[in-house]
Amino acid sequence: MTTPRIxxxxxxxxxxxxxxxxxxxxxxTYAVLIFWTLVVLFPLYWVLITSFKGELDxxxxxxxxxxxxxxxxxxxxxxxxxxxNTLGPYLNSVVVAVASTLFAVLIGSLAAYALVxxxxxxxxxxxxxxxxxxxxVVVAVAxxxPWPVAAAVAxxxxxxxLGTLGRRFKLAIGNNDIEFWMISNxxxxxxxxxxxxxxxxxxxRLLDTxxxxxxTYTAVNLPIVVWLTRDFFAGIPIDLExxxxxxxxxxxRVFFTIALPLVRSGLVATLLLVLILxxxxxxxxxxxxxxxxxxxPVLVSAQNTTRGPQWWYMSVxxxxxxxxxxxxxxxxxxxIARGLLSGAVKG
Amino acid sequence: xxxxxxxASSPRLxxxxxxxxxxxxxxxxxxxxxxxxxxxxxxxxxxxxxxxxLAPGGYKxxxxxxxxxARLLFGSQQYHLLGTFKAMGxxxxxxxxxxxxxxxxxxxxxxxxxxxxxxxxxxxxSASALCGLIVVVVKTAGTGGVPGTLVTTxxxxxxxxxxxxxxxxxxALLCAQPIRFRNWFRVVFFIxxxxxxxxxxxxxRMLADMQKGPFAPVSRLFGLGEWAWSTDPxxxxxxxILGDTWQWTPFIFIVMLAAIENQPRDxxxxxRIDGASSWHxxxxxxxxxxxxxxxxxxxxxLIEAFKIIDLPNVLTAGGPGLATESxxxxxxISWRTQDLGSSAAVGYLLLFAATLTCVSFFSYVVxxxxxxxx
Numbered sequence: 220m221t222t223p224r225i226x227x228x229x230x231x232x233x234x235x236x237x238x239x240x241x242x243x244x245x246x247x248t249y250a251v252l253i254f255w256t257l258v259v260l261f262p263l264y265w266v267l268i269t270s271f272k273g274e275l276d277x278x279x280x281x282x283x284x285x286x287x288x289x290x291x292x293x294x295x296x297x298x299x300x301x302x303x304n305t306l307g308p309y310l311n312s313v314v315v316a317v318a319s320t321l322f323a324v325l326i327g328s329l330a331a332y333a334l335v336x337x338x339x340x341x342x343x344x345x346x347x348x349x350x351x352x353x354x355x356v357v358v359a360v361a362x363x364x365p366w367p368v369a370a371a372v373a374x375x376x377x378x379x380x381l382g383t384l385g386r387r388f389k390l391a392i393g394n395n396d397i398e399f400w401m402i403s404n405x406x407x408x409x410x411x412x413x414x415x416x417x418x419x420x421x422x423x424r425l426l427d428t429x430x431x432x433x434x435t436y437t438a439v440n441l442p443i444v445v446w447l448t449r450d451f452f453a454g455i456p457i458d459l460e461x462x463x464x465x466x467x468x469x470x471x472r473v474f475f476t477i478a479l480p481l482v483r484s485g486l487v488a489t490l491l492l493v494l495i496l497x498x499x500x501x502x503x504x505x506x507x508x509x510x511x512x513x514x515x516p517v518l519v520s521a522q523n524t525t526r527g528p529q530w531w532y533m534s535v536x537x538x539x540x541x542x543x544x545x546x547x548x549x550x551x552x553x554x555i556a557r558g559l560l561s562g563a564v565k566g
Numbered sequence: 567x568x569x570x571x572x573x574a575s576s577p578r579l580x581x582x583x584x585x586x587x588x589x590x591x592x593x594x595x596x597x598x599x600x601x602x603x604x605x606x607x608x609x610x611x612x613x614x615x616x617x618x619x620l621a622p623g624g625y626k627x628x629x630x631x632x633x634x635x636a637r638l639l640f641g642s643q644q645y646h647l648l649g650t651f652k653a654m655g656x657x658x659x660x661x662x663x664x665x666x667x668x669x670x671x672x673x674x675x676x677x678x679x680x681x682x683x684x685x686x687x688x689x690x691x692s693a694s695a696l697c698g699l700i701v702v703v704v705k706t707a708g709t710g711g712v713p714g715t716l717v718t719t720x721x722x723x724x725x726x727x728x729x730x731x732x733x734x735x736x737x738a739l740l741c742a743q744p745i746r747f748r749n750w751f752r753v754v755f756f757i758x759x760x761x762x763x764x765x766x767x768x769x770x771r772m773l774a775d776m777q778k779g780p781f782a783p784v785s786r787l788f789g790l791g792e793w794a795w796s797t798d799p800x801x802x803x804x805x806x807i808l809g810d811t812w813q814w815t816p817f818i819f820i821v822m823l824a825a826i827e828n829q830p831r832d833x834x835x836x837x838r839i840d841g842a843s844s845w846h847x848x849x850x851x852x853x854x855x856x857x858x859x860x861x862x863x864x865x866x867x868l869i870e871a872f873k874i875i876d877l878p879n880v881l882t883a884g885g886p887g888l889a890t891e892s893x894x895x896x897x898x899i900s901w902r903t904q905d906l907g908s909s910a911a912v913g914y915l916l917l918f919a920a921t922l923t924c925v926s927f928f929s930y931v932v933x934x935x936x937x938x939x940x
Contacts, residue, residue: 418609502898
């Protein structure tokens with residue numbers, strides 16, 4: 220016989236055609252993928268069925284299949300939704316997440332657009348002057364000067380500086396540096412900034428309000444919006460905007476009527492991503508909200524002490540907390556993934 | 567002139583706004599970031615250098631210099647941040663000497679091949695930070711002492727991100743093959759990324775319940791029915807990493823999958839026809855083309871990993887003892903006990919650690935990976 224001898228390894232593991240897999244690797248591939256599917260779905264499944272269990276179903280050992288080894292009931296749902304005040308925190312979560320997302324995307328995309336289309340020059344001297352004045356104000360306030368006075372004096376001094384001395388310095392930073400500064404704020408762990416923010420809101424008597432959370436979330440998510448949207452704006456052709464400007468449209472008009480609609484899909488991706496981040500946020504809400512503005516993650520984590528082992532109640536809370544985001548993720552996975560990708564692939 | 571000033575100034579105002587449109591567009595973002603990032607950062611620095619005490623009718627802040635940092639790094643709180651040290655044996659000394667030797671060799675090679683002053687200073691800083699970290703890890707975890715929250719945080723960051731990267735890349739490679747149900751797998755694998763971390767923590771507590779959880783029969787089979795993972799420091803830490811991995815593997819997966827799908831197809835086919843094995847194709851074609859994305863994705867993950875608090879706080883409440891406490895959680899606990907000074911100091915140390923790690927990773931790995939492609 221003249222057929223070449225093929226080793227056992229090649230027969231088992233090498234594909235017959237280039238675009239096809241041999242049998243054994245294919246089985247292994249599916250086995251691994253199905254295993255990970257189970258890893259992903261089983262915890263979610265377990266929470267879902269636990270929310271329909273009663274105390275007895277949980278305490279007398281693990282039951283896996285509703286209607287077969289235990290009888291699902293709605294007691295926990297009734298208790299958490301009607302008897303217990305879950306609706307308040309839920310509404311807080313919705314309001315805070317939606318409002319902060321809208322603000323962050325609006326402010327962030329405006330800045331990103333300007334940074335893509337308009338050249339900026341900020342002299343290093345003015346930044347230095349600003350920081351120096353800020354430090355002086357902080358020290359002055361700490362020493363007892365009333366803060367409106369200190370702030371007003373500082374603003375006047377800063378404008379004076381810009382108008383006079385500031386013009387003499389030429390060393391400046393450009394768009395890339397401003398962009399980098401905005402994005403690099405994301406590296407900062409929120410724990411560093413949250414203490415002063417807490418004191419600030421305490422002094423303004425805004426602690427434990429939705430407003431405080433909305434403003435803070437906006438600031439925290441702003442770098443991501445700038446980072447993602449700047450690429451979408453850079454990707455659209457400039458001609459349309461230019462012709463609109465020749466026709467006499469203002470820059471703001473061009474932004475809202477031409478640029479924004481053109482980056483629609485990217486904007487949706489950013490919006491969803493930021494919405495999910497705001498919905499899941501925990502640390503800031505822990506510091507800034509107490510009873511009135513409590514969000515869902517804080518409510519859920521506070522159950523730790525009050526009903527640690529009462530898993531059926533906990534499960535209801537978890538299900539209603541994660542259901543919206545899981546649904547968004549499952550239905551709009553492509554959009555969100557695009558948001559993630561444009562960030563990571565570009566770097 | 568009979569024109570009213572109001573109607574005359576209004577167009578002029580709009581003209582002014584339009585002429586400076588760029589500034590007005592950037593202004594809101596800049597103000598928000600200044601007010602909620604830069605300004606708090608400065609105040610936080612001041613807090614970290616002072617002692618905060620409640621006083622009748624408010625609070626009192628006294629400037630104490632580096633007292634908070636000294637207490638955390640060398641004084642009474644050292645056991646909390648760095649851990650409890652124990653005397654080192656010859657094995658531990660060997661590890662430290664080896665690390666220092668490797669770091670010195672790395673510095674020497676940089677100085678010999680392409681020396682720049684700034685680059686050298688940066689590398690000396692990274693190298694000494696690395697040596698310090700290794701010494702702390704060896705003196706606490708390596709000798710049977712008790713590691714502090716700094717070590718725990720780095721454990722979460724480094725081990726967690728490494729595991730997530732390995733699994734995410736593996737799944738992406740499998741999913742990039744011509745298989746059925748690809749979109750289904752893609753959607754399912756994506757889900758954990760957006761589940762609220764607090765919810766994940768409770769889910770894993772439920773699943774890991776040795777008596778009534780779904781795996782109770784399995785643990786009984788192995789005779790572990792009475793054993794609790796939450797009483798042993800290392801199993802508790804692994805539990806936190808497990809939850810973190812469940813959540814963050816999808817991020818690596820999604821991004822790496824896209825990168826792999828973008829690799830040069832014709833090269834792979836040519837290599838296959840020439841008889842290259844899958845391993846060779848991966849090493850010589852796939853990996854070089856996805857390395858820049860891989861490095862970037864790990865960088866993003868590193869940045870976020872340092873902020874971990876939800877999982878340890880809810881899953882184990884930082885216990886047993888301090889075993890699973892991350893630095894953010896430490897700062898939170900200090901804040902709750904009205905010790906704002908040391909809370910801010912821990913926050914600042916975390917900021918230094920995170921920035922140093924991420925900047926080092928960026929300049930030694932991400933930049934090289936990008937050159938690698940070019």
